[in-house]
Amino acid sequence: MASVTFDKATRVYPGSTKPAVDGLDIEIEDGEFLVLVGPSGCGKSTSLRMLAGLEDVNGGAIRIGDRDVTHLPPKDRDIAMVFQNYALYPHMSVADNMGFALKIAGVNKAEIRQKVEEAAKILDLTEYLDRKPKALSGGQRQRVAMGRAIVREPQVFLMDEPLSNLDAKLRVSTRTQIASLQRRLGITTVYVTHDQVEAMTMGDRVAVLKDGLLQQVDSPRNMYDKPANLFVAGFIGSPAMNLVEVPITDGGVKFGNSVVPVNRDALKAAADKGDTTVTVGVRPEHFDVVEHGGGEASKTLSKDSGDAPAGLAVSVNVVEELGADGYVYGSARVGGEDKDLVVRVNGRQVPEKGAQLHVVPRPGETHVFATSTGERLSD
Numbered sequence: 001m002a003s004v005t006f007d008k009a010t011r012v013y014p015g016s017t018k019p020a021v022d023g024l025d026i027e028i029e030d031g032e033f034l035v036l037v038g039p040s041g042c043g044k045s046t047s048l049r050m051l052a053g054l055e056d057v058n059g060g061a062i063r064i065g066d067r068d069v070t071h072l073p074p075k076d077r078d079i080a081m082v083f084q085n086y087a088l089y090p091h092m093s094v095a096d097n098m099g100f101a102l103k104i105a106g107v108n109k110a111e112i113r114q115k116v117e118e119a120a121k122i123l124d125l126t127e128y129l130d131r132k133p134k135a136l137s138g139g140q141r142q143r144v145a146m147g148r149a150i151v152r153e154p155q156v157f158l159m160d161e162p163l164s165n166l167d168a169k170l171r172v173s174t175r176t177q178i179a180s181l182q183r184r185l186g187i188t189t190v191y192v193t194h195d196q197v198e199a200m201t202m203g204d205r206v207a208v209l210k211d212g213l214l215q216q217v218d219s220p221r222n223m224y225d226k227p228a229n230l231f232v233a234g235f236i237g238s239p240a241m242n243l244v245e246v247p248i249t250d251g252g253v254k255f256g257n258s259v260v261p262v263n264r265d266a267l268k269a270a271a272d273k274g275d276t277t278v279t280v281g282v283r284p285e286h287f288d289v290v291e292h293g294g295g296e297a298s299k300t301l302s303k304d305s306g307d308a309p310a311g312l313a314v315s316v317n318v319v320e321e322l323g324a325d326g327y328v329y330g331s332a333r334v335g336g337e338d339k340d341l342v343v344r345v346n347g348r349q350v351p352e353k354g355a356q357l358h359v360v361p362r363p364g365e366t367h368v369f370a371t372s373t374g375e376r377l378s379d
């Protein structure tokens with residue numbers, strides 16, 4: 001087992017001037033499950049392939065433990081990779097597929113059989129060992145691909161979107177299995193996905209990439225609570241964080257009829273940049289509904305403060321009822337523009353389409369970003 005270090009690792013593909021991965025700096029601890037996430041083309045696979053030795057590194061270094069592996073061939077790195085398409089050999093049985101790498105490495109038959117049987121037990125594949133891949137379900141094939149990696153007892157597992165060929169339901173159960181298996185085996189794992197929910201539910205830490213540049217590497221909790229910039233704020237979380245550009249006023253920012261107090265240092269930092277606005281982020285679950293109008297009569301739901309209708313008037317366009325709660329997709333007039341907003345509401349008090357809600361961001365749950373640079377200003 002070992003740590004993994006990307007030390008300003010850079011990859012520029014031949015014929016391109018812009019790096020596909022640009023100065024990637026991450027230290028992954030021994031036994032950690034690190035997820036690389038970001039939109040398509042952001043450099044996730046390239047990063048993983050550099051670690052695997054399948055892609056040249058044009059700048060910086062990569063280390064596994066204290067070994068510099070930057071220019072080592074893949075076979076000398078002690079890693080095992082699980083690909084998106086599994087790449088199973090169709091003419092070989094499950095057992096032979098799982099043991100193939102050991103056979104190539106010259107391990108004796110009895111030992112291969114023992115390791116394959118152990119892995120099969122862990123993965124619930126024992127009764128399928130004699131079958132060919134075509135006689136397996138998608139989920140079982142995925143587990144064979146995992147098994148092939150496990151029998152090698154590598155120092156590091158690399159997985160590139162290993163669940164993307166499974167249907168939605170199986171993807172959810174398999175992600176739990178992989179995460180718990182990884183914790184049990186304790187093998188350092190770098191896992192690539194474009195799915196932020198997968199990233200947040202599986203990773204000890206999550207690294208967000210955009211255009212080949214690392215945006216933030218953090219625990220799922222911190223990533224959600226303190227996104228480092230506007231990109232991460234919009235990318236992590238579903239439905240996404242509401243982001244509105246609002247003018248800076250004395251003591252806060254103007255949000256409809258209310259001035260929402262925000263961190264003074266944040267506002268000062270914005271003013272120092274010459275910005276007259278900041279971009280305020282509020283997650284859908286962090287709006288309080290202070291007044292709920294429309295229908296036959298309007299009623300006040302909460303807030304016994306006498307200053308209603310405070311806050312921001314949101315016209316309800318679409319309501320998504322999920323049972324426990326609901327999401328209101330509405331629009332509001334902010335800073336002279338119509339802006340789409342998402343507000344989470346109590347499942348038992350879901351407004352109707354066409355109604356109007358007044359909402360205020362919950363104190364202490366706002367995020368402030370510099371409009372000009374996108375960087376987080378609030379702490």
Ligand SMILES: Nc1ncnc2c1ncn2[C@@H]1O[C@H](COP(=O)(O)OP(=O)(O)O)[C@@H](O)[C@H]1O
Binds near residue numbers: 013014042046
């Ligand atoms: N073999 C290649 N040759 C040239 N450009 C490539 C190659 N592979 C990937 N790229 C480019 O590098 C960037 C990152 O690709 P990739 O790492 O595959 O992204 P991701 O896995 O995040 O979708 C993309 O712009 C892609 O077009």
Ligand SMILES: [Mg+2]
Binds near residue numbers: 045
């Ligand atoms: Mg990819």
